[in-house]
Amino acid sequence: xxxxxxxxxxxxxxxxxxxxxxxxxxxxxxxxxxxxxxxxxxxxxxxxxxxxxxxxxxxxxxxxxxxxxxxxxxxxxxxxxxxxxxxxxxxxxxxxxxxxxxxxxxxxxxxxxxxxxxxxxxxxxxxxxxxxxxxxxxxxxxxxxxxxxxxxxxxxxxxxxxxxxxxxxxxxxxxxxxxxxxxxxxxxxxxxxxxxxxxxxxxxxxxxxxxxxxxxxxxxxxxxxxxxxxxxxxxxxxxxxxxxxxxxxxxxxxxxxxxxxxxxxxxxxxxxxxxxxxxxxxxxxxxxxxxxxxxxxxxxxxxxxxxxxxxxxxxxxxxxxxxxxxxxxxxxxxxxxxxxxxxxxxxxxxxxxxxxxxxxxxxxxxxxxxxxxxxxxxxxxxxxxxxxxxxxxxxxxxxxxxxxxxxxxxxxxxxxxxxxxxxxxxxxxxxxxxxxxxxxxxxxxxxxxxxxxxxxxxxxxxxxxxxxxxxxxxxxxxxxxxxxxxxxxxxxxxxxxxxxxxxxxxxxxxxxxxxxxxxxxxxxxxxxxxxxxxxx
Amino acid sequence: xxxxxxxxxxxxxxxxxxxxxxxxxxxxxxxxxxxxxxxxxxxxxxxxxxxxxxxxxxxxxxxxxxxxxxxxxxxxxxxxxxxxxxxxxxxxxxxxxxxxxxxxxxxxxxxxxxxxxxxxxxxxxxxxxxxxxxxxxxxxxxxxxxxxxxxxxxxxxxxxxxxxxxxxxxxxxxxxxxxxxxxxxxxxxxxxxxxxxxxxxxxxxxxxxxxxxxxxxxxxxxxxxxxxxxxxxxxxxxxxxxxxxxxxxxxxxxxxxxxxxxxxxxxxxxxxxxxxxxxxxxxxxxxxxxxxxxxxxxxxxxxxxxxxxxxxxxxxxxxxxxxxxxxxxxxx
Numbered sequence: 001x002x003x004x005x006x007x008x009x010x011x012x013x014x015x016x017x018x019x020x021x022x023x024x025x026x027x028x029x030x031x032x033x034x035x036x037x038x039x040x041x042x043x044x045x046x047x048x049x050x051x052x053x054x055x056x057x058x059x060x061x062x063x064x065x066x067x068x069x070x071x072x073x074x075x076x077x078x079x080x081x082x083x084x085x086x087x088x089x090x091x092x093x094x095x096x097x098x099x100x101x102x103x104x105x106x107x108x109x110x111x112x113x114x115x116x117x118x119x120x121x122x123x124x125x126x127x128x129x130x131x132x133x134x135x136x137x138x139x140x141x142x143x144x145x146x147x148x149x150x151x152x153x154x155x156x157x158x159x160x161x162x163x164x165x166x167x168x169x170x171x172x173x174x175x176x177x178x179x180x181x182x183x184x185x186x187x188x189x190x191x192x193x194x195x196x197x198x199x200x201x202x203x204x205x206x207x208x209x210x211x212x213x214x215x216x217x218x219x220x221x222x223x224x225x226x227x228x229x230x231x232x233x234x235x236x237x238x239x240x241x242x243x244x245x246x247x248x249x250x251x252x253x254x255x256x257x258x259x260x261x262x263x264x265x266x267x268x269x270x271x272x273x274x275x276x277x278x279x280x281x282x283x284x285x286x287x288x289x290x291x292x293x294x295x296x297x298x299x300x301x302x303x304x305x306x307x308x309x310x311x312x313x314x315x316x317x318x319x320x321x322x323x324x325x326x327x328x329x330x331x332x333x334x335x336x337x338x339x340x341x342x343x344x345x346x347x348x349x350x351x352x353x354x355x356x357x358x359x360x361x362x363x364x365x366x367x368x369x370x371x372x373x374x375x376x377x378x379x380x381x382x383x384x385x386x387x388x389x390x391x392x393x394x395x396x397x398x399x400x401x402x403x404x405x406x407x408x409x410x411x412x413x414x415x416x417x418x419x420x421x422x423x424x425x426x427x428x429x430x431x432x433x434x435x436x437x438x439x440x441x442x443x444x445x446x447x448x449x450x451x452x453x454x455x456x457x458x459x460x461x462x463x464x465x466x467x468x469x470x471x472x473x474x475x476x477x478x479x480x481x482x483x484x485x486x487x488x489x490x491x492x493x494x495x496x497x498x499x500x501x502x503x504x505x506x507x508x509x510x511x512x513x514x515x516x517x518x519x520x521x522x523x524x525x526x527x528x529x530x531x532x533x534x535x536x
Numbered sequence: 537x538x539x540x541x542x543x544x545x546x547x548x549x550x551x552x553x554x555x556x557x558x559x560x561x562x563x564x565x566x567x568x569x570x571x572x573x574x575x576x577x578x579x580x581x582x583x584x585x586x587x588x589x590x591x592x593x594x595x596x597x598x599x600x601x602x603x604x605x606x607x608x609x610x611x612x613x614x615x616x617x618x619x620x621x622x623x624x625x626x627x628x629x630x631x632x633x634x635x636x637x638x639x640x641x642x643x644x645x646x647x648x649x650x651x652x653x654x655x656x657x658x659x660x661x662x663x664x665x666x667x668x669x670x671x672x673x674x675x676x677x678x679x680x681x682x683x684x685x686x687x688x689x690x691x692x693x694x695x696x697x698x699x700x701x702x703x704x705x706x707x708x709x710x711x712x713x714x715x716x717x718x719x720x721x722x723x724x725x726x727x728x729x730x731x732x733x734x735x736x737x738x739x740x741x742x743x744x745x746x747x748x749x750x751x752x753x754x755x756x757x758x759x760x761x762x763x764x765x766x767x768x769x770x771x772x773x774x775x776x777x778x779x780x781x782x783x784x785x786x787x788x789x790x791x792x793x794x795x796x797x798x799x800x801x802x803x804x805x806x807x808x809x810x811x812x813x814x815x816x817x818x819x820x821x822x823x824x825x826x827x828x829x830x831x832x833x834x835x836x837x838x839x840x841x842x843x844x845x846x847x848x849x850x851x852x853x854x855x856x857x858x859x860x861x862x863x864x865x866x867x868x
Contacts, residue, residue, distance in 0.1 A: 011647065011650055013647070015729075015730065016729050016730075017729055017730060017733035022733065022734070047842065079592065080591075080592055081592065081593070081595060081837055082592060082593075082594075082595060083589055083590075083592040083593060083594045083818060083820060084594070084598065084819075084820045084821070085592075086588070086589055086592050087589050087815045087818050087819060087820075088819075090585070090589070090809075090811055090815060091809060091811055091812040091815035091816070091819075092809060092812075093739070093809045093812055094731075094734050094735060094736070094739050094809070095639075095660060095664070096660075096728070096730060096731045096734065097639055097642050097660060099730055099731075099734075100643075100644060100645040101643075101645075106645050106647075106652070111730065111733055111734070114730065114734065116734055117733075117734055120734065131807075132807065133807045133808075140541070140737055141736075141737070141738060142736040142737075142738055165600055165821075168600045168821050169600055169602055169638065169641065170638055170639070170641050170642055170643075171638060172632075172636055172638050172639040172664070172812075172816070173638075173812055173815060173816045173819050173822075174600060174632075174638065174816075174819040174820075174821035174822040175819070175821075176598070176600060176821045179598070206844050207844065207852070208853075209849065215853055215856055216853050216856060216857045216860065216862055217853075217856045217857065217859060217860035217862070220860050220862060221860070242862050242863075243862055243863050244863065245863070285857070285862060286846050286849050286850075299595075300841050303841050304841045304842065304843050304844075307841070307843045308843070308844075308846075311843070311845070311846060312846065315846055333829075334828055334829055335596055335597055335598055335828050336596055338828065338829065338832045338833070339595070339596055339597070339828070339832065339833045339834065339835050339838065340835070340838065342832050343832050357608070359607075360830065361605070361606055361607045361608075361829055361830055362829040362830070363829075363830050364828075364829060364830055364831055364832045365828075365829040367829070372607050372608065375608060375611075376608055379608070379610060404601070405600050405601055405602070406598075406600075406601060407601060407605055407826075408601035408602075408603060408604055408605030408613075408614070408618040408826055409604075409605055409607070410603075410604050410605075411604050411611045411612075412607060412608070412611065415611070428654070430643055430654035431654075434601065434602040434603065434617070435641075459652065460645070460652055463651065463652040464652075467651075
């Protein structure tokens with residue numbers, strides 16, 4: 001499927017708004033920029049309202065007869081539940097500082113992709129229905145009538161926001177469009193308006209424990225394949241355990257890492273790392289998903305999916321939980337999990353059995369990020385590394401949105417990366433760390449049918465990569481996010497060909513000197529490492 | 537359209553005062569009743585609004601982290617941008633409220649010659665901060681009308697503000713800067729196609745209203761034909777402040793326009809975006825510490841949800857699990 005035009009055409013994007021007033025809610029569904037609707041079966045699995053067959057291109061979306069009332073009551077309830085929503089709807093001054101901070105606005109030029117206007121799509125309805133001035137003065141006060149066209153507009157534009165929170169960084173009042181998008185998607189889910197790529201994954205996760213819908217034997221089988229690959233490329237046979245009671249640590253990674261290239265190389269990295277340090281850990285097939293597409297559905301769905309982590313940790317009797325490389329997974333774990341499903345008083349404060357370091361920063365959730373764990377190992381000299389094995393890589397670091405603006409993990413990954421690879425080059429400062437750009441496909445927008453949107457939204461990230469590619473010959477974009485690993489490769493092919501994508505642990509593992517390893521002329525991908533042929 | 541409506545509204549208000557206080561002589565209404573009513577609306581409205589926000593809980597700890605988290609001992613955390621202590625949060629809020637820290641980050645993205653570049657863009661920050669501080673200074677200067685004797689700091693502020701000693705009466709720098717900043721904010725809104733596109737009457741109206749207040753004040757002070765009797769103004773102001781209102785004769789109509797527009801600003805405040813004054817303090821992405829893995833944040837409406845339990849899961853997949861050598865709780 002190729003809906004995106006050539007890069008040169010996309011570059012000619014105009015940021016001048018159209019003549020049509022933004023208050024007109026009617027949208028053109030441009031192919032490649034909207035998602036197929038959630039399947040009835042997925043909604044039924046999750047017990048969500050209004051399961052049916054429908055199509056966004058149809059005139060009739062088969063909304064429930066009282067949809068208007070449902071939305072009104074839903075918004076009212078959420079105004080009472082979230083101070084963030086109430087304050088953010090009331091205080092925006094439309095200064096426009098957020099406008100060109102959104103990757104979708106930069107890439108598409110569509111004014112409704114300016115965060116300020118995206119929020120106004122909801123704010124205008126709120127004004128009309130919930131404020132005195134809006135009720136009295138209507139359009140003059142910025143109010144709009146809630147119509148089916150508004151629902152369609154919401155469906156379109158709130159699935160063109162990846163909740164990356166870049167706008168919230170620049171907003172003088174910290175207005176966070178992610179909060180608005182989260183609420184609108186919740187409202188839409190109340191009347192059965194959603195996309196398959198999110199709902200299908202959430203339903204899978206509910207049923208099988210992971211987004212991909214891998215049943216326990218398949219999940220284990222996939223990891224067994226990775227074990228075979230490690231044996232082939234490294235010469236060491238590993239024996240990871242599953243659902244094992246009494247292990248010290250429960251390890252949970254995003255399921256994308258057991259399934260697709262290049263995430264699988266990262267998973268191979270996890271397995272090698274744990275073997276290298278002799279970690280007493282186990283993998284669960286029940287809590288086999290680190291990510292959480294509930295975050296993109298509703299607070300309640302997020303909580304339901306997330307509950308498996310603590311439940312499984314308790315059942316298996318582990319001491320603490322180690323989480324794999326993921327982005328939005330860590331937004332949920334860092335800012336939501338303990339509140340939703342805690343307190344985890346049956347666990348212990350994470351303590352590295354190798355270095356003795358106690359992770360006080362996770363003393364309540366009892367869950368740490370594998371990069372925090374690795375940084376500590378390397379700092380204490382517990383890993384036997386040969387960074388020269390990564391000399392053929394010229395790397396740059398992509399800060400994933402959620403671990404950046406929803407966690408603040410900047411130094412740990414850089415420390416790890418620099419420890420295992422001699423060639424590291426930062427992208428321009430306006431595009432990294434807290435100012436980092438989204439890959440263009442977070443929050444469940446990685447469906448094939450969204451390709452055009454992703455090429456537009458990923459443009460700022462891709463340009464920054466291209467810059468270091470031209471300047472420093474960068475050929476590898478490293479990150480800690482499973483969605484990044486899926487989304488960035490095609491983005492690079494489109495904007496910055498010849499740049500590959502990898503997880504951080506893959507690079508660590510490639511540099512690890514494993515006990516009993518055979519000659520390793522290839523990397524974990526089975527590709528020859530240039531310059532290493534005659535080296536060892 | 538939005539811009540003309542707003543301008544006309546402010547001009548209409550001024551004309552209304554000219555007719556009411558000037559020609560019809562309703563000074564008591566414009567000098568006493570309306571200001572009192574406006575203050576009342578402001579105080580009650582502002583309080584209600586803030587209480588309304590405070591009534592909704594903060595279910596999750598969602599700071600936007602703009603710096604390194606506190607994790608390993610040897611990694612230096614960012615105490616202000618990713619605060620993990622109360623003092624860190626206080627620092628972050630102070631930077632936000634007093635220095636407009638977030639707006640200071642502002643950049644401008646531009647695609648030129650096939651490249652995407654980000655330029656520094658501090659003009660909005662500069663105009664914004666100048667506007668707010670000059671307005672504050674001017675409001676404080678006005679305390680001289682409501683106090684007897686005039687407090688030292690008001691006098692001192694006045695002296696500093698007129699430091700350049702230009703003109704007679706001496707020109708206050710804040711008057712000039714305030715008008716310049718307002719004009720910048722207005723012109724920016726009109727010139728930038730994107731801003732113009734998003735701007736509502738509610739964006740232009742406060743700008744024109746405050747411009748009206750400033751210009752009427754300036755005319756009174758610096759232009760002979762609009763001069764008002766300052767002694768009488770002070771008598772009126774002291775009367776208002778001491779709840780002993782009197783309307784002295786012979787205050788020029790320009791004063792009533794000035795006072796009316798300011799009253800309108802106060803009355804309009806609680807119902808408008810100007811409430812960002814209160815709201816910025818309650819913004820959950822700024823006023824919370826980044827410590828949600830260290831300290832459990834409690835959500836008052838956290839409710840039990842239906843989950844797919846392990847037992848249920850094993851029931852669904854037991855055969856397959858046994859076949860794959862996965863441990864099970866119950867044998868088939």
